Structures are given as structure tokens and as C-alpha cells.
Amino acid sequence: MTESGFVIIDGNELTCEEGETILQAARRAEIEIPTLCHDDRLTPAGACRICLVEIEGSNLMQPACATRVSPGMVVRTVTPRVDRNRQFILSLHLADTIQDRNLAEDNSPSRLHDLAERYGTSGQWTPVSSPRQGRPSDDNPYNQFRPDRCIACSLCTRYCDQVEAVSAITLAFKGARTTISTADERPLTDTTCELCGGCIDVCPTGAMTEKAALAWGKPERELEKVRTTCNFCGVGCQLDLNVDRSANRVVKVTSPPSGTTVNDGNLCVKGRFANDFIHHSDRLQEPLIRNEAGELVPATWDEALERVSEGLLGVAEEHGSDALAFISSSRCTGEENYLMQKLARAGFRTHNVHQCAAT
Amino acid sequence: MTNSIPEIREADFLFVIGSNTTEAHPIIAMEMKRAVQRGARLAVADPRAIWLTEIADWHLQLKPGSDVWLLNAMAHVIVTEGLENRQWLEANTENFDAVRETVLRYSPEEAETVTGVPAQAIREVARAYASTEKAGIYYTLGITEHTCGTDNVYALSNLVLMTGHLGLRSSGLNPLRGQNNVQGANDSGASPVFYPGYQRAADPEVREKFGAAWGVEQSDTTGLNLNEMMKAMGDGRLRGLYLMGEDIVISEPNVGRVEKALNELDFVVVQDIFFNESCRFADVVLPAACFAEKDGVFTNSDRRVQLVNRAVEAPGQARPDWEILLDVMKRVGLKQPEYSGPSEIYSEMASLAPKFAGISHRRIGREGGLQWPVTSEDDSSTEYLHKDGVLRGKGLFQPVEYSPPFEETDPEYPLILSTGRTLYHYNAATQTRRSEGLTTKQPEAFVEIHPSNARKLGVQDGQLVDVVSRRGRVRCRAMISRQVRRQAIWMPFHFPEARTNYLTTDAGDKVTGTGEYKVCAARIETVDQAAATQASFPGSYAAAVEG
Numbered sequence: 001m002t003e004s005g006f007v008i009i010d011g012n013e014l015t016c017e018e019g020e021t022i023l024q025a026a027r028r029a030e031i032e033i034p035t036l037c038h039d040d041r042l043t044p045a046g047a048c049r050i051c052l053v054e055i056e057g058s059n060l061m062q063p064a065c066a067t068r069v070s071p072g073m074v075v076r077t078v079t080p081r082v083d084r085n086r087q088f089i090l091s092l093h094l095a096d097t098i099q100d101r102n103l104a105e106d107n108s109p110s111r112l113h114d115l116a117e118r119y120g121t122s123g124q125w126t127p128v129s130s131p132r133q134g135r136p137s138d139d140n141p142y143n144q145f146r147p148d149r150c151i152a153c154s155l156c157t158r159y160c161d162q163v164e165a166v167s168a169i170t171l172a173f174k175g176a177r178t179t180i181s182t183a184d185e186r187p188l189t190d191t192t193c194e195l196c197g198g199c200i201d202v203c204p205t206g207a208m209t210e211k212a213a214l215a216w217g218k219p220e221r222e223l224e225k226v227r228t229t230c231n232f233c234g235v236g237c238q239l240d241l242n243v244d245r246s247a248n249r250v251v252k253v254t255s256p257p258s259g260t261t262v263n264d265g266n267l268c269v270k271g272r273f274a275n276d277f278i279h280h281s282d283r284l285q286e287p288l289i290r291n292e293a294g295e296l297v298p299a300t301w302d303e304a305l306e307r308v309s310e311g312l313l314g315v316a317e318e319h320g321s322d323a324l325a326f327i328s329s330s331r332c333t334g335e336e337n338y339l340m341q342k343l344a345r346a347g348f349r350t351h352n353v354h355q356c357a358a359t
Numbered sequence: 360m361t362n363s364i365p366e367i368r369e370a371d372f373l374f375v376i377g378s379n380t381t382e383a384h385p386i387i388a389m390e391m392k393r394a395v396q397r398g399a400r401l402a403v404a405d406p407r408a409i410w411l412t413e414i415a416d417w418h419l420q421l422k423p424g425s426d427v428w429l430l431n432a433m434a435h436v437i438v439t440e441g442l443e444n445r446q447w448l449e450a451n452t453e454n455f456d457a458v459r460e461t462v463l464r465y466s467p468e469e470a471e472t473v474t475g476v477p478a479q480a481i482r483e484v485a486r487a488y489a490s491t492e493k494a495g496i497y498y499t500l501g502i503t504e505h506t507c508g509t510d511n512v513y514a515l516s517n518l519v520l521m522t523g524h525l526g527l528r529s530s531g532l533n534p535l536r537g538q539n540n541v542q543g544a545n546d547s548g549a550s551p552v553f554y555p556g557y558q559r560a561a562d563p564e565v566r567e568k569f570g571a572a573w574g575v576e577q578s579d580t581t582g583l584n585l586n587e588m589m590k591a592m593g594d595g596r597l598r599g600l601y602l603m604g605e606d607i608v609i610s611e612p613n614v615g616r617v618e619k620a621l622n623e624l625d626f627v628v629v630q631d632i633f634f635n636e637s638c639r640f641a642d643v644v645l646p647a648a649c650f651a652e653k654d655g656v657f658t659n660s661d662r663r664v665q666l667v668n669r670a671v672e673a674p675g676q677a678r679p680d681w682e683i684l685l686d687v688m689k690r691v692g693l694k695q696p697e698y699s700g701p702s703e704i705y706s707e708m709a710s711l712a713p714k715f716a717g718i719s720h721r722r723i724g725r726e727g728g729l730q731w732p733v734t735s736e737d738d739s740s741t742e743y744l745h746k747d748g749v750l751r752g753k754g755l756f757q758p759v760e761y762s763p764p765f766e767e768t769d770p771e772y773p774l775i776l777s778t779g780r781t782l783y784h785y786n787a788a789t790q791t792r793r794s795e796g797l798t799t800k801q802p803e804a805f806v807e808i809h810p811s812n813a814r815k816l817g818v819q820d821g822q823l824v825d826v827v828s829r830r831g832r833v834r835c836r837a838m839i840s841r842q843v844r845r846q847a848i849w850m851p852f853h854f855p856e857a858r859t860n861y862l863t864t865d866a867g868d869k870v871t872g873t874g875e876y877k878v879c880a881a882r883i884e885t886v887d888q889a890a891a892t893q894a895s896f897p898g899s900y901a902a903a904v905e906g
Contacts, residue, residue: 041393141796165392165414189800194782196385226670229657231650232785234536235364235386236659236728241651241670248671250651262364262663262728268385270785274797277649277790278671282633284646285675296644301676301686307643308601309690311626315599318625322580325588325597328549329604330541332680333655333667335704337540337547338555339684340603344582345548346573347693351560351582352597355549356538356605 005071010078022053022064022075033077034086034115036093036204037153038065041163041258041265048153050089050115053077061085087122090115093151095125097205104149104206107213108220111204112151130176133185140188142195142273144214145180149207152178156199156208163266168193180207195269201255210273213252218244223251230271231331237263237271250278312348321350328355361531361744362495363661363730368393370529372491374484376404376515377426377501377877380411382782384499384535387660391497400491402484404429404476405501406777407807407849408842417484423775423847424764424878425474427507429481430514431759432470434462436485437521443489447523451749454756458517461758473761475844489522493529500537500779504876506765508868513757520754526745536660538786539650543658546715546731547708551582556712572711575693585611586872589865592620599626603680604647606635606787609855612874613865615831630683633789636855647680648673655681655701656723658731662741664718665728764878765866768846772828772880774812775847776862779876784853792853804835804857807849808883813839816883825884826850831861834886848881 007016009026016025021044026033037048046066053064056074061082064075076082093112098104101113132147154171157180161167168191172181180199182191189195200208213220223242230237238261241250253272258265277283287304288296299307315323326348328340337355344353367373367390380388388411395401395414403412404419404426412418421429437443438459448455467478488494496519502511516532524530536542548555558565566577583591589611591597600621611617621627621640629641632649650657652673658664673679681701688695698704702720709715717733730740744750768775783801784791791797806826808818818824820839825832826848835850835857843849852859864879 141799162396163389163393165389165396194381194385195796195800226668227666228650228668228670229539229659229665231539231657231667231790233384234538234541234660235384236539236657236661236663236665237386238665238728243670250671262659262661262665263386264365264389266386266389269782269797269800270791271386274785274791274794275651276794276796277632278651279674280633280793282793283649283674283677284632284634284644285677286646287676288638288641288644290642296638296641301678304643304645305686305690308628308645308687311628311642312599312601312687313691315626319598321578323596323598324601325583325592325599326601327585327588327603327605327607328544329680330538330544331604331650332540332544333653333701334540334543334547334658334664335655335701335708336603336680336684337544337549338704338708339681339688340601341548341550341555342573343601343684343688343691343693345554345569345577346575347688347691349575349578351551351578351580352588353549353582354551354585354588355541355544356585356607356610 007069007071007073007075009075016069020069022062022067022069023051025069026064026075026077031077033064034119035065036112036115037155039155039159039202039258042155042158043162045154045158048089048093050086052085053082054079083119084122086119090119091121091123091125094121096128096130096151097149097207099124099127105219105221106206107209108200108203108206110206128176132177132179133173133181134179135181135185135187138187140193140195142197142211143188143200144209144211146207146209147179149205150180151205152180153204155202155204156180159198159202164194164196164198166192166194169199195273196267197269197272198266201265201267210252216244216251218251220254225254227256230267232270232274235263237261237267239267239271250275316348321348322352324348324350324352326353328353330355360533360535360661361525362529362533363742364390366529366743367391367495368397370394370493370495371399372487372494373399373401374404374488374494374496375401375411376496376498378497378499378535379405379407379409379779380497380535381409383537383780385782387497387535400487402487406844406847417480419476419480419484420844421474421476422844423777424505424507425761426502426505426511427514427759427761428465428470428473429476430511430518431462431465431761432467432481433485433488434458434514434517434521435465436467436482437489437518438462440486442486443521444523448521451523452520452754452756455521457758458521458756461760488518493527494522494524495529495531495533496524497533497535499535501877503534503868503871503873505878506866506868506875507762508873509870510759510762513759517756520756525749525754526743526747528743531743531745534660537780539659540657542660542662543656543664546658551584555708556714558712569711584872586865586867586874589617589620592617592624595623598624600624601628602637603630606631606637606789608636608640609787609858609860610852611865612860612863612876613830614858614860616865630680631789632677635787635789645683646675646677647683648677652677653679653681656705656720662730663728664715664723664731666720666723765875766829766864766878766880768880772882773846774881774883776826776828776879776881777847777849777877778852778859778863779849781851781853784851786853788853804833804851804854804859805838806835806883807838807840807843809843809845809847810839810841811845812883813837816885818883818885822888823886825886826862826881827884828862828879828881830864833857833859833861837883848883
């Protein structure tokens with residue numbers, strides 16, 4: 001197709017653009033086609049076959065994620081044959097993982113089970129019991145691969161190849177033995193892996209999970225997600241702190257869906273995993289003031305603030321306000337930086353205020 | 360950034376200079392990888408063979424501190440081959456001739472002798488940059504942390520202006536901000552030269568405006584920047600310090616001098632989430648809430664103001680910095696409105712800063728992050744800058760001449776030391792070193808040494824060595840790596856027990872005062888391994904500070 005043209009999907013005449021897939025055209029028209037192995041950040045794999053649709057003039061159904069539209073194409077996404085295929089595929093994948101939804105979702109939610117509930121299955125099949133191997137000796141700090149839940153959709157390996165582009169994990173072996181592994185089955189820390197955790201994020205069955213969250217023991221659905229902005233570098237990734245309300249604790253960090261925020265669903269090792277500091281026992285929990293012996297000792301807020309005020313005012317009185325310096329922080333919020341410079345400029349009439357970075 | 364982060368994936372040419380993007384800005388690096396997979400060409404200028412060079416079409420492995428030579432030589436190629444965008448630059452810029460005259464003296468051949476980058480590569484990259492429409496420049500502290508940092512930025516902006524790579528999608532000049540809210544802290548006026556919204560403190564009308572709004576007449580004395588503050592602490596001009604959320608004795612250059620100066624002060628308050636190294640010098644330490652325990656906004660590299668939302672309660676008596684600051688303001692007698700919370704504080708700032716006038720917490724909550732300028736409720740987010748012509752009217756060419764780094768190598772200190780961040784740690788590392796996973800991955804400080812140097816010195820990979828500069832001595836592990844140039848070494852600065860900033864120089868850029876973390880002269884000394892291992896408990900390698 002050289003320029004835009006028309007396709008008909010489920011009777012709707014749609015304008016479509018060059019190079020567009022059936023899935024993309026359908027989505028624009030809000031026609032829902034289920035996908036399992038698809039992710040907008042990746043080139044389509046057409047591996048899971050759940051998105052097969054009927055195309056007029058073709059005996060074989062085609063994957064909507066990987067098939068490009070052509071002018072005049074007539075596509076049907078709601079037919080008994082399409083439905084039967086979806087249910088068949090879902091049963092097939094379910095037989096290859098933990099079938100019971102509650103057990104399957106012991107940690108992260110399972111998109112596979114979600115789809116099975118929405119589109120139905122063709123009954124519960126005998127478990128495949130595929131002899132898929134994990135890497136039990138992989139002592140990397142974050143990522144736990146649970147082979148009994150893997151359906152070999154390859155989302156994780158393709159993410160690793162195409163988005164993080166480090167190709168640390170790969171599909172290994174053939175047939176029912178197909179599994180996710182590394183070169184020589186080495187631990188992740190001994191590969192090119194940069195521990196971004198994207199494999200955990202894209203996994204539709206919870207086969208890739210986070211060790212710490214698994215150890216905490218509460219499924220994600222019982223945690224409250226609080227959307228916020230990452231506190232490390234200047235990219236401004238949006239992330240969801242998953243909070244166990246009863247314990248006042250951030251249990252893990254997940255990324256918002258791709259296509260919704262500046263980070264497009266991606267996070268790095270720090271954003272996703274470096275949250276131990278929040279609840280670390282080293283956190284300062286009470287004000288300290290230096291006593292006459294020169295030691296820092298605990299004090300009340302009232303005492304500490306009084307000492308701050310005396311100290312600052314004392315210097316200003318004796319040496320003038322310009323003998324004070326206020327160092328604000330590019331780690332703190334915009335409002336806090338505003339207040340710090342206001343304290344300097346309005347409280348002490350000095351412009352001696354700066355912060356730690358000057359890119 | 361003049362562009363937005365999501366525009367990177369659509370670029371056709373990326374010029375990355377002085378940015379180890381995969382380690383310092385991993386998510387921006389993902390966008391760059393995506394562009395390259397799409398077929399974009401990538402040129403990386405960096406003294407080290409960083410990860411991005413693996414997928415780059417060109418790696419310009421310049422000598423640290425020679426950026427002006429490299430960039431002027433690229434400009435030389437553009438003007439001598441007639442690749443400049445005449446029409447655009449005549450309509451949108453001024454002072455081109457001055458730059459033209461200057462860069463004619465910077466031939467690629469001569470640049471090769473100074474920078475070590477082959478003239479042919481300089482020509483190719485200059486041509487590719489000038490002739491690709493969607494061509495973006497991305498830089499970080501490798502450009503700014505030099506005594507000639509401002510000149511480096513001017514040299515880059517000259518390239519942008521002569522090729523007209525501005526005001527277009529995926530095409531612009533993009534500093535990647537190093538910290539979550541560097542942009543926001545500057546936006547908020549935490550700067551001696553700017554009030555909130557980049558209104559100049561030197562301008563009497565601006566002072567008048569803020570004086571009236573706050574009910575306090577404003578000082579007309581010029582304030583000190585951070586670099587000047589550190590020096591003024593030492594010479595008695597400063598007597599008191601309020602330090603919030605920064606560990607200056609880890610992160611400032613030449614920290615030996617900073618420590619000495621801190622001891623001289625009459626009064627020091629440190630406000631932080633951990634008992635950091637600077638707390639040792641404090642008269643009062645105030646416990647603060649971390650980002651997960653408070654509300655507010657962070658502004659990212661592409662000027663996107665985004666919400667920070669409280670998820671959990673702060674531990675013990677720790678309180679959000681904004682609450683503490685308000686209490687301090689009241690105690691020192693500065694009457695403050697009864698703010699209901701950060702959203703009202705933001706509104707006060709927005710009412711005084713036209714660039715943010717249309718931004719509020721409520722609107723961000725509704726629409727997602729907003730990219731300033733947003734000048735009114737009806738104004739929308741600004742995806743990329745200079746769309747309707749250069750903001751200041753005419754883009755100003757600034758001719759720059761090469762000036763050598765503050766410190767050059769000599770027989771006593773024959774190596775160039777550069778410092779930086781790694782993927783697994785973050786600055787003073789009070790947060791990341793408390794993450795078990797990250798410390799497993801990267802437990803301790805190291806110095807990258809080229810194999811040829813290591814051979815000469817008889818240093819084995821993993822062995823403890825001393826890195827020595829005119830200012831200090833730091834013990835850490837040798838990491839033998841072809842990533843660095845032969846005459847260069849590289850160290851991260853995250854480790855308090857091997858404090859890299861004992862070594863660095865506090866010579867600063869003449870305009871911004873930003874320290875020259877990227878270049879100082881150093882040498883490597885081998886140490887008695889048995890004795891070194893025994894004594895290598897934290898703190899033991901603290902420098903013998905000279906001068």
C-alpha cells in the first residue's frame with residue numbers, strides 16, 4: 001500500500017496507514033483483539049496465536065499482530081472459528097502453566113488467566129508437565145524464574161533483545177523442553193544482564209518474579225499501587241509503589257503500562273529494585289543536636305528547631321546574612337526548593353542559595 | 360532538553376557526547392537503542408569505550424578535556440564544505456561570522472593531534488550531523504564538568520545553530536539531567552542568580568516583584584554559587600550553613616578542603632534521610648522523609664513537571680522537608696501563609712513565575728506530567744522548545760577558543776583521572792549502598808586502568824592500588840579495562856571509604872562554577888597487598904590531604 005486506504009474490520013470501514021498491522025488498525029477503531037505475546041515496544045512475533053483473525057479470501061487465519069493491512073482487506077474478529085481458536089489456544093497455554101488462578105497469581109497478576117476468564121476456554125486439559133528447566137543455582141539478587149509457570153511466549157527474551165538490548169536471556173532447548181535460560185545456564189549476574197527487571201514486567205504468567213516480593217508473600221492484587229516519580233536520575237520515570245497498607249511498607253515497584261508515561265513502561269535496576277533504603281533501619285528517625293561534650297544526641301523537634309533558629313540568626317547578627325549559605329537539593333521536590341530559596345531570600349535577605357547539580 | 364524523551368526514538372542521527380547514557384540514564388538509552396534499531400546512525404564522543412559505542416557507527420574517543428577542539432573542528436568541516444543551513448541561520452541567528460572565523464582555525468587534521476580522534480572520523484560525523492534532518496545532540500556532565508564547561512556547551516550550540524537543528528521534533532540540544540529534580544530545583548530558584556522561573560536576581564524589577572510578594576525587601580548583593588560557597592567556607596566569608604539533601608563531603612570536588620572548611624564554621628544544620636558523612640560536621644541533624652513519604656513535584660530532563668505522591672508514613676519522627684522548612688521559617692520570624700500542603704506552595708510559585716503559571720498539582724493529576732513553559736490554564740504542554748522560532752528572538756552564536764584543563768599531566772602525575780556514575784549506584788550512594796542487590800553487583804570502589812599501563816606498573820586485575828593526586832590519596836581495586844584510553848584512568852565516586860573526591864580539583868567553570876570532575880592529573884601506586892587487605896576497613900583509605 002503506497003498511502004492510506006480502507007480496510008473493513010467487523011463491518012467497519014476504516015482508514016488505515018501504510019505498514020499498519022490489523023491489530024493497530026483495529027485498536028484505533030476500539031475493536032478488541034486479545035494478545036498474549038504482543039507488546040507495542042517489540043516487533044511482532046506472532047507466537048502465541050491467540051490473535052488469529054479471519055481474512056476474506058484466505059483459508060488460514062492470520063495473526064492480527066503481525067499481518068499488515070492492505071487496501072480492501074476484509075477482516076473478521078468475531079466469528080465462531082475465531083472464538084474456537086482463542087479458547088483452544090487458552091486451554092493449551094493453561095495446560096502448560098498453573099491452572100488455578102489463585103495459585104497462579106500468588107505474586108503478580110496473570111494476563112493469561114485474565115484472558116481465559118474473558119474469552120472462555122475449551123475446557124481444562126491434562127497438564128502438559130513440560131520438562132522445562134529453571135536455573136536453581138542462579139543466585140542473582142532480584143529475579144526468580146519459575147519454569148512451571150512459563151509458557152515460552154518469549155516476551156521476556158524479546159524484551160531483553162530489543163528494548164534493553166543486552167540479550168542476556170534466551171530461549172533454550174526445543175519442543176516441550178523450551179525454557180528461558182542464559183548462555184551456559186549462568187546466573188544472571190554473570191551475564192550481560194543489567195538487572196532492569198523488564199522480563200518480570202512483561203511476563204504474562206508470573207513465571208518471572210521478583211525474589212523480595214515473593215518472599216514477602218502477598219499477591220500483587222492485595223497491594224495498593226501509588227503512582228509516583230522515581231527519585232534517582234533525571235528521566236522522571238513514572239512508577240507504581242506497591243504498598244502493603246497493613247505493614248506501611250513498599251513491597252515492590254512496578255512500571256505503568258507502556259505507552260502511558262515518559263518511560264514507556266520501562267524501568268532500570270535502580271528504579272525497579274533499589275527501594276530497600278525506604279525502610280532501612282539506618283533511616284534517621286529523630287532530630288540530633290550536638291551537646292557540650294561535642295556528641296550528637298537525640299532531641300525533640302522543638303529543641304532542634306530552636307537550635308537551628310538560634311544558630312542561623314546568631315550568624316546573621318554577628319557576621320551579616322551573607323555569612324550564611326543555603327544548599328538546597330536536586331533530590332527534594334520543587335516546592336521544597338522553592339521554600340529553601342524563600343528562606344534564604346526572604347528569611348535572611350541573601351542570595352547565597354544553590355543546589356548540588358549544574359548540568 | 361529542547362526535545363522530549365519520546366522523540367529520541369524517531370531521530371535519524373544521534374550525537375551523544377560526554378554521556379554514558381546506558382549507565383546514567385538507562386531509560387533514555389533504551390530510546391536511543393530503539394532509534395538505532397530503526398536505522399538511526401549514532402556517533403558517540405567519549406574518552407571511554409562505553410556500552411553505547413558497541414552499537415555506534417562512530418566512536419570519537421577523544422582525550423578528556425579536548426571537547427572544544429573536537430566540536431570546533433566539526434564546525435570547521437560544516438562551514439568549509441558549505442553544509443551550514445544558510446537560510447535558517449540567516450533568519451534565526453546572529454553572530455555567525457564570528458564563529459565562522461574562529462572555527463576556520465580548527466582544522467580536523469590539527470584536531471586529530473590534540474584530541475586523538477582521526478580527522479576522517481571528525482569529517483564523517485560532521486557531515487552526517489549536518490545533512491540529517493532529524494539530528495539530536497545529547498550530553499551530560501562529560502560536557503559541563505570542566506573548567507571550560509560553558510565553552511563546551513557554546514561549541515555544541517554553535518553546531519545546532521549553524522545546521523538549523525532546532526525547533527523540530529527529534530532535533531535539538533539536549534542536556535540529560537543527572538538527578539531526579541535538578542531541573543526542578545533550578546526552576547524553583549535554588550540558584551544564586553535566578554528567582555523561580557529563571558527570573559534574574561540581578562534585575563531590580565524582579566527583586567522588586569518578589570520583595571513585594573513576600574513582604575521583605577530583597578538584597579542586591581550577588582549570591583555565591585556552590586563552588587564559591589565551598590571556598591568561602593574556608594576563608595571565613597561564610598560562617599553558617601544549612602545543608603539539605605546533599606552529602607557535600609562525598610560529592611564536592613577536593614573534599615579534603617571542604618572537610619577542613621566545615622570544621623571552621625560556627626553553625627551547620629544538615630537535613631537528610633540518612634546520617635550521611637556531612638552529618639559528622641553538623642550542630643543539628645534533622646530527619647527528613649524520603650520521596651515515598653511525601654507529596655510534591657519533580658521536574659525531569661524534558662521539563663516535565665510530574666507528581667510525587669505519598670505512599671507510606673515516614674519512619675519515627677522524620678518529616679517532609681517542606682514541613683521542616685516552614686517551621687524553620689516561622690522560628691526565624693518569617694511569617695508564612697498556612698499552606699494546606701505542597702499543592703498550595705506550588706501555586707504560590709506558579710503565580711510568581713510566568714513559565715509555570717498554567718501548572719498546578721490538580722492539572723497534573725488530571726492530564727499527567729506537564730512540560731513547561733505552560734503559561735496559562737489554557738496553554739498546553741510544550742513538547743519541544745523553539746518551535747515558533749528561537750526563544751530569545753535570534754540564536755546567538757558564541758565563538759569559543761580551546762583552553763586546556765586546569766591541571767595537565769606531568770611526569771609526577773602522568774595520568775588523566777575522570778570520575779563518574781555507574782549503573783548500580785547513585786551519587787553519594789546513601790540509598791543504593793543500602794540495597795543488597797546493588798552492593799552484591801558492585802560492592803566497592805575501583806579504578807579502570809588500561810592494560811598497557813597496568814603492565815608497566817605491574818598491576819594485576821583486582822589488586823588494591825593507591826590513586827594519588829596533588830590533593831589526596833585513595834585506595835581501591837584496579838579494574839584492568841580497555842574501556843579507558845591509555846593515558847587515562849576512571850573512577851566512580853560512590854564509595855565513602857574510597858572517596859574519589861579527595862583527588863578531584865575544585866577548579867570551576869568560569870561562569871557556572873561547576874567543578875572539573877572530569878579532568879585532574881593523577882598517578883597509580885602499587886601497595887603491599889597483604890598489608891593493604893588487612894587495613895582496608897571503611898575509612899582507612901581516607902586521604903592524606905595536602906594543602
